[in-house]
Every structure is written in C-alpha cells, then in structure tokens.
Amino acid sequence: MLVNKGQFTDWLNQLIQVYQVYAPVKEDDYFCFKKINSGDQATLNYTNSKVPPKEVLFPRSEKLFCYRCENDGVQLTEQIDESKKIIVGLRPCDAKSFLLLDGVFNSDKYHDPYYLIRRNNTVLVGLGCNQPAATCFCTSLGGGPFATEGLDLLLVDIGDRYVVEVLTDRGRELLSGMELPAANQEAQEAARIVKEGAALSTQVNLEGLKSKLDVIFYDPIWDLIHEKCLGCAACTYTCPTCHCFDIVDEAEGNEGCRIRNWDACMFPLFTLHGSGHNPRPTGKERFRQRVMHKFKYFVDNFNAIACVGCGRCIINCPVNLDIREVLAEIQGSEVRSDKQ
Amino acid sequence: MSELTRAIQETAQKLLQNREVELVVGFAEGSLPLRNTPCFVRQPEEAQKLVWGYGCENNLANYLRKRPEKVAVVAKGCDSRSIVELIKENQIDRDKLVVIGVPCRGMIDRKKVTHLLAGKELLEAEVRDGQVVLKGKEFNETVPLEQLLYDTCLTCQHPNPVLFDIMMGEPVPVKETECFADVANFETKAPAEKRAYLMQELSRCIRCYACRQACPMCFCEECFVDCSMPQWLSKSSLNVQDNVFFQAVRALHLAGRCVDCGACDRACPMGIDLRTLTRKMVKDVQELFGYTAGVSLDQKPPLAAPINTTSPATCNQDGR
Numbered sequence: 001m002l003v004n005k006g007q008f009t010d011w012l013n014q015l016i017q018v019y020q021v022y023a024p025v026k027e028d029d030y031f032c033f034k035k036i037n038s039g040d041q042a043t044l045n046y047t048n049s050k051v052p053p054k055e056v057l058f059p060r061s062e063k064l065f066c067y068r069c070e071n072d073g074v075q076l077t078e079q080i081d082e083s084k085k086i087i088v089g090l091r092p093c094d095a096k097s098f099l100l101l102d103g104v105f106n107s108d109k110y111h112d113p114y115y116l117i118r119r120n121n122t123v124l125v126g127l128g129c130n131q132p133a134a135t136c137f138c139t140s141l142g143g144g145p146f147a148t149e150g151l152d153l154l155l156v157d158i159g160d161r162y163v164v165e166v167l168t169d170r171g172r173e174l175l176s177g178m179e180l181p182a183a184n185q186e187a188q189e190a191a192r193i194v195k196e197g198a199a200l201s202t203q204v205n206l207e208g209l210k211s212k213l214d215v216i217f218y219d220p221i222w223d224l225i226h227e228k229c230l231g232c233a234a235c236t237y238t239c240p241t242c243h244c245f246d247i248v249d250e251a252e253g254n255e256g257c258r259i260r261n262w263d264a265c266m267f268p269l270f271t272l273h274g275s276g277h278n279p280r281p282t283g284k285e286r287f288r289q290r291v292m293h294k295f296k297y298f299v300d301n302f303n304a305i306a307c308v309g310c311g312r313c314i315i316n317c318p319v320n321l322d323i324r325e326v327l328a329e330i331q332g333s334e335v336r337s338d339k340q
Numbered sequence: 341m342s343e344l345t346r347a348i349q350e351t352a353q354k355l356l357q358n359r360e361v362e363l364v365v366g367f368a369e370g371s372l373p374l375r376n377t378p379c380f381v382r383q384p385e386e387a388q389k390l391v392w393g394y395g396c397e398n399n400l401a402n403y404l405r406k407r408p409e410k411v412a413v414v415a416k417g418c419d420s421r422s423i424v425e426l427i428k429e430n431q432i433d434r435d436k437l438v439v440i441g442v443p444c445r446g447m448i449d450r451k452k453v454t455h456l457l458a459g460k461e462l463l464e465a466e467v468r469d470g471q472v473v474l475k476g477k478e479f480n481e482t483v484p485l486e487q488l489l490y491d492t493c494l495t496c497q498h499p500n501p502v503l504f505d506i507m508m509g510e511p512v513p514v515k516e517t518e519c520f521a522d523v524a525n526f527e528t529k530a531p532a533e534k535r536a537y538l539m540q541e542l543s544r545c546i547r548c549y550a551c552r553q554a555c556p557m558c559f560c561e562e563c564f565v566d567c568s569m570p571q572w573l574s575k576s577s578l579n580v581q582d583n584v585f586f587q588a589v590r591a592l593h594l595a596g597r598c599v600d601c602g603a604c605d606r607a608c609p610m611g612i613d614l615r616t617l618t619r620k621m622v623k624d625v626q627e628l629f630g631y632t633a634g635v636s637l638d639q640k641p642p643l644a645a646p647i648n649t650t651s652p653a654t655c656n657q658d659g660r
Contacts, residue, residue, distance in 0.1 A: 027544065028611050029454045047461065050609065051546065060546060061576035131477070133461055135372070228378040230402070232550035234609045248575050259576045264548070269566050318554050318607035319398055320370040320377035 001164040001180040002187050008162060011178055012039030015086055019123075022056050023088040024049050033087065044089045044157070047133050048310055052240035053090045054097060057118045058105075060237075061261045064114065064247070069254040079257075080113065085122040086174070093138045093308040095126050095150035097240030103302035104243050114260070123170050126151040130194050135311030137202040137324065143308055145198040158190035204324050205331055206295075206305065212330060213296040217288070221333045225326060226287030228319045233264035235313035235323075236290070241306040244270070265289045291326060344392040344442060347508040348414055351440055353387035355412050361438055365403050366390040366414035373465045374448050374472075378403065390414070392508075394467050397447040397490070399603040401556040405431040413437065416444035418492070418601035420501035421634025422556040425597050428641055431559060441504025443512040446485075446493030448472065451611060453488055457481075492602030492615065495522065502635050520623045526616050535584075538617070542583040544610040547575075551614055552590065554607035557597045564589060591617040596625045596642045599634040 003011065015021050016037065023042030025034040030050040036042055063079040102119065105112035129136070129145035138144060148154050152171030155162040163183045166172050183191070216222075236242040246263035250256055263270055266287070271280045280286050298306035307323075314322050352364040368379035368389045376395035380403075381387055392414075400413050401422035415423060420439060426432045453462055453474065464475040472488055474481045486494075493499075500511040526534065549565070552558045564572050565586055572589075574582040591598075598618050605615040625631050629642035 029451065030611065045459065047459075061578045063578070131461070134463055224380070227380045228403070230550070230553035230607070232553035232607065233546075233548035234550040234607070237546050237548045238609055246575070250574055250576065259578065261576050262546075267549070267566075314371065316609040318550050318603075318609075320372060320375050322371040322377075325371060 001166065001175065002161055002183045003164055003178070003180055004161045007178075009039035009042075012036070012042060012088065014177060015088075015174070018084065020083050020085045021088060022053065022085060033090070042088060044127055044155075046089075047129075047131070048091060048136075048312065049094075050312075050316075051238055052097065052310070052312065053087050053094050054101065054240050054243075056085065056087055057098065057122060058101065058115055058243060058245075061259055062114060064258045064260055066257040067255065081118055082121060085118065086125060087122060088125045089127045089155070090124060091129055091310070092126055092145065092147040092149070092151070092154075093136070093143050093310040094240050095124055096138075096141075096143050096147065096308045097310075098124070099150045100241045100298075100302070100304055100306055100308070101243055103304070107302075123152045123174055124150065125171070125174070126154045128154060128156045128195070128198070130157055130198055132198055132200050133311055133315075134201055135314045136200055136309060137204045137311065138309035139200050140202075140204040140206060141305055141307055141309045145200070146195050156191040156194060158187060158194055161187065163187050163191040202311075202324065204309070204327055206327070209295055209327065209331060210299050212333075213292060216330070216333070217292070219333065221330065222284050222288045225329060226283045226321075229266070229283050229287050229321050230319055231266050231268070231283055231286065232318065233262075233266050234316045234318060235321075236264040236266060237262055238312040238316045240308055240310055240312070241294070246270075265293065291330070295327070344509050345390070348390050348392055348440060348442070349387045351506055351508065352381060352390055352412065352414075353384045355438060356381070356384040356387060360410070361412040362409040363407075364390070364412045364414070364440075365400050366440075367392065367396040367398075367400075369393075370395055372450075373462050374450055374453065392442060394446070394448040394472075394485070395450075396444075397606055399554070399556050399601045401426055401432075402554065402603070404437065405556075405559055407432075407436070410436045411438070412440055414440045414442055415501050415504065416442050417496060417498040417501055418444075418599055418634075420503045421498060421599035422601060424503050424634040424637055425557060425599065425641075427637060429597075438506070439501065439504045441501030441507045443501070443507075443509055444493075444496075444499045445512055446489040446496070446499070448485070448488045449490040449606075452490075456483065456488070490602055490606070491522070492600055492605070495600075498635065503637065520619070523616070523620050523623045526620060538584050538587070539580050541612050542587060543580045544612055545577060545580075545583040545586075546610060547577050547583070547586075548609065550607040550609060551587075551604035554603040555594070555598075556601075556603070557594055557599075558590070560593075587614060587617055591621050594618060595621045596629065596631055597633055598622055 012021060021036050022033045023036050024031040024046045025041055026043045031046040032049055032051050033053040033056055065079050066077045068075045105115035132145050148167050152168045154165040244263045244265060245260050247260050249258050272278045280289060294306040348366060355361045364381045366379050367376040369391055370377040374395045376393050378398050379389055399419050399422055401419050404413060427434050460479055461476050462474055466473045470485045472483050472485050495517050497514060573585050577583060598621060600619055600622050602615055608614060625642060631642040
C-alpha cells in the first residue's frame, strides 16, 4: 500500500477518534512517545526516542488498585486500562522489545493483567530506519532497520510517501477506512533503495558470549569493568527491555493506592533485605547483574537476549560506559572455570 | 591539548612506577564523538590510555570518597573544588591523594551540539584553534568553541585547580563574566512563575537519580528519597510535585557544598535544567555567608560553623 504524508496525518486524525494514539513527539531536542490529540503532533523524522515506547504498555508508575478502609471493611477499586491504543512510528527494535517483554509478563508461571490487557489492545505501526544511528546495533541481535517482527504495519519512508507493509490482520483492519492504492513498481523500487541504504556501522560479537557468561560469575573481570559506573538508572530506564519494578502502597489516612514503579538493579535498594543484608552490596555485583540478566539469565529463561541493540544506554550513560565495549571486554577475557 | 595529554601520561606513569600511588583516575578516549570517559589506571604501561580533551566533563572527585588505596586524580578546576569540600567533610584523606591539576578551558556541551545539528547525527569532531569541526553524513560545520561550551564553563571562575600537587601546563586566564546574571533572571520571576517553571522542567523526570549519582557531594548513606520509614516523598512519579520536592531538597542539602560543576545537569538523560536551582543556592550562600564552596581548605563550611556575617559577598577572587 502507498500513503502520502499529508494523507497519513489525516489518517492519524481519524484514528484518534477511536484509539489513544501514541507517537513520537519532539520535546526540546529529543523525542518521546506521547498521546497525541492531532495527527500533526507526531514527528516521524526522528532517530530514536529518548524513553522507549515500553512506557505506553508498562508505565513508569501505574496504579494497580486503590483502596478505602471503611467501618465494615475495605473497598477496592480496580485500575485496569482497557482503552484501545495505537503506537505509531515505533522503530523495529522497540517492536522487538515488546516480544521480549511478553515473555516476562505472559510466562507459564505468571500473567500480568495490567501489561497484557494493554498489550492486547495495542496495535503497533512501525517505522523503518532509513538512517540508523552510529550507536545502533540491532542487526547483531537478529533485528534490522526494517525488521517486521512484532509489528502490525511497517511504514517505509520514501520521501513524500510511505510504503505501508501490512503484516497482520489487525494492521489490515486499521487501514480499512482508507482507500489506499497498492504500492506501484516505482514506490517499491524506492523502498528497496531506502532499505539497502540503511546499513549499520556497528556490529557486536555475541558468538559464544552466553557460554562464557555461564562460567564467569566469579571472574575477576567484574572487579574492574563496572568501576566508572555511577549506579544510576539512566541505562535501565531508557532500555526498552528492562522491566524490573517495585510495588508500593501510597496511602493517606484511610485510603490509598497500590502503585507499581520502575525499579533498577543498579540501585543498592533494589536488593536490600529487611534484615539490612544486601546480597549485591557494591557496584560490582549490581553491574554484573545487569549484564548477566540481559545476556545470560534471560537466555536461560526465555531463549533470547534481552537487548535489541537500540543504543539508548550508550547515548544516555553519564560516564560513557558503553555496553558494546563491556561485551567486547568480556569476549576478550580469558575463559576460566567458575570457581569462587 | 596533546601536550596536556602527554604530561598527564608521563606523570601518571611516574607515580605508578615509583609506587607513590596504586591507582590513577583520569580520562580516556570515549566511544562517542567529543566524549572522554573516566578511566582507572593501575599499571604504569596503561598510563598511555589517559588523555585530555574537551569531553572530560565528568567530575572525577566522585570516585575518590573513602578509598582504601593511595590514589592520584586528574583534576580540573571544578573537580579540585569538590575535592576540597570532600576533604573538609572527611570523605577524602588528603595524605592518600595526589592531585594532578589540569587548567581547564571548558568542556563541550553535547546537548548544544545536538541542538545545533537539529537532528543530524554527529559522527566525528575535531577541536582546533578555538573552532570545533563537526562532521557527519553529508555535512561538515565549523563552530566557534565558545558557542559549544557548557554554561557552567562559561560562568566558571575557577578553571585552574585550587588544590593540586602537580600542575600540568600553564594556568588559563579566568573569564570576565557578569556576576550571576543567569540567576538574576530566575530571581525576578514571581513565586508562581518559578514554581510553574520547575514543575514543567521536572515533569520530565524519570527518577533515574543520575543527577544524584553524578554529584560528588551526594553521598548520604541513605538518600531521603529512598527512606521508607518515614517516607518523605512518593516513590512514584505520578505527581510532579514529588519530583520538584526531590530536587528542592537535593539543592538545599547541597547549599554551601555545591561547587557548580554541573555534573547533575550533564548526567540528566532528560535534559532537565537542574542548574538553575543549584546555582541559585550557590549565589544565596555567597550573599548570606560570604562563602564559595571548594576554594579554600581552611574556610569552615558555612552551615557547619558559626556565621561570619562580616564577610563580604563575593563572586570571584577579586571580590567583584
């Protein structure tokens, strides 16, 4: 299918009547996914959003339920978001991150209704990356600038128009109100050229990484590799696959809400026990956890690496602790047997 | 710059070779254009990793608290001032620290570069003769260095380290700047406007605490935001007011301790203006107590010592 950019804005305006539409919106010099009230608020010529669109399905803070203590008991109010949503213009790497998050929130052991209801009600309209950033390394993780995995529609920007690739029935349904022409040969050719031109400059060698991580928990490499890390959560909070959370009750008087907030393994508080003991007492253990969770434990649990190569942690780290370099250092280290 | 790099490498190598220190904390080449990255060197032959450039923006004093070993640190003006405050607060043992002072010509603000390039990606950069050449796909722009320096560097009155054991190169001239003109603008706002401004800025806060972690002076064993009994503020970010409260308390806690290095502001991934608050505090402390943080080891911290009300309010060394 083929849609010109003016038509596209009209289409967004139509969708806004029915759906909550989230799209990249410019804020200062970066972009974030925001709910838009009109199609022209969406800016699709962006490289990558500052905070990943995971926050649409898994908000930074969300009320799980609210309660009120009364004389004859407790009154609970459910807080389930059943609105129909569309995320427009998300990058293929971010779409892939949802598939990874699905593993966590929809596993054999656990179904998270808050995430899952939103997830099932959300249609994903991706936007291919004509110009991947120098910090992007999605192809090393099985993705690609025009990967379609997890998307319902994929837009390919060919200048004044988008070639729309229909990937699912949900995607097709979304376009049903539009009388769009099929992409002619000229448009298809333009899309092909755009796709070919989108080469990634960075590759990360992941071969054998998992088997190495399997045996280096006690390796001295962890003593030094984290040293410059400040222990903030800029990497985890801007990561599309990081999903750890904390649940707190926030109450005043006899009423309150149970709230789920993002949490990060980089904070000492994350593992602090009530006894005062902390199994991850220093930056060493915490940094090791982040690397291990993404490149080993997640592989053990879900048979996939919990990284999509979006490069946000590289761009946002206040001390330029670059995950590509960390992985290279681990890869280059001697293989040792794992002994304490 | 290359002379400074060489001097730093030689000094570090000598210190390690002679076993005067076990560790040198400095900067290495970073993985992004215009970026240097903190670097920890323990072997003399690794000293060649150390560099000096316009991307040495981190405050390395942050890595010096309560270290067991003897350490040398590469310190520009602001790092040295934080070191002074940390020594006064018993966080650094002066006898176990060697300060390799580096006169600083300011650091490049990559957010200004991003703004200037308006969406184009910076792939390569070079600084030469006060000009920065920015290169990317199909563009090559030359911009005066001054235009790209951090605001903290533009108003900095102490580019030369105030405390050092070994000095690299010649001192740089101190810029003539207007005394807190930037804060004056904020001060003229009505309280409601100030509040609206802070609420708007902090509505973007994601509570990653990069500001806190990047600050050499934020070293409380338990930060008040992490306390649960009592819980001082909401752990959620549903209410922007709690984000403002967090920053307000952080700024107050830094009163008389903040050296205006800008580390918090630089660390914020969301580009929130944190410096207006901290800088206002710096100005207030100067006016109320005649105290400038981190310039002298002898001057007592104003909020921990009897107030000397006769001290004149000063803005720079000249008392202007």
